[in-house]
Amino acid sequence: MAAGWALLTLMQAPAEQWHALIFGRYWRACLIAVPLYALLPLILLLLLARRGAPVDRVLTGAFAGLASAGLATVAYGLHCPDDTAAFLAT
Numbered sequence: 001m002a003a004g005w006a007l008l009t010l011m012q013a014p015a016e017q018w019h020a021l022i023f024g025r026y027w028r029a030c031l032i033a034v035p036l037y038a039l040l041p042l043i044l045l046l047l048l049a050r051r052g053a054p055v056d057r058v059l060t061g062a063f064a065g066l067a068s069a070g071l072a073t074v075a076y077g078l079h080c081p082d083d084t085a086a087f088l089a090t
Contacts, residue, residue, distance in 0.1 A: 006089035022090055024082030038065075038072035 010018055024030075045064035054060035077088050 002085065002089040006084075006086040009085045018086075021084045021086040024080075024084065024087040026080065026082050027087075030076060030080065030082075030087075034069070034072045034076050036072075037075045038068040041071045042068035 010021060013021055042064060045068055046061065049060045049064055073088065077083070080088075
């Protein structure tokens with residue numbers, strides 16, 4: 001859904017603005033903040049999965065990582081000054 005929204009945004013913008021829409025001004029802060037924001041949810045999800053009975057540990061870990069990355073992206077997107085759809089999808 002985010003990728004479709006980003007593509008729609010890019011199709012409506014001139015090609016000269018694509019770089020600014022995709023990377024924004026604060027991409028370095030995003031590279032640092034999102035993994036840091038993902039640490040706590042990842043640890044919590046892995047601890048919860050450990051208490052349960054996961055059938056496939058690799059798949060469970062992959063989904064925990066994907067879920068924590070999604071939560072971290074949402075948390076970063078709530079306060080990020082670069083709020084274009086293409087930046088958040090990237």
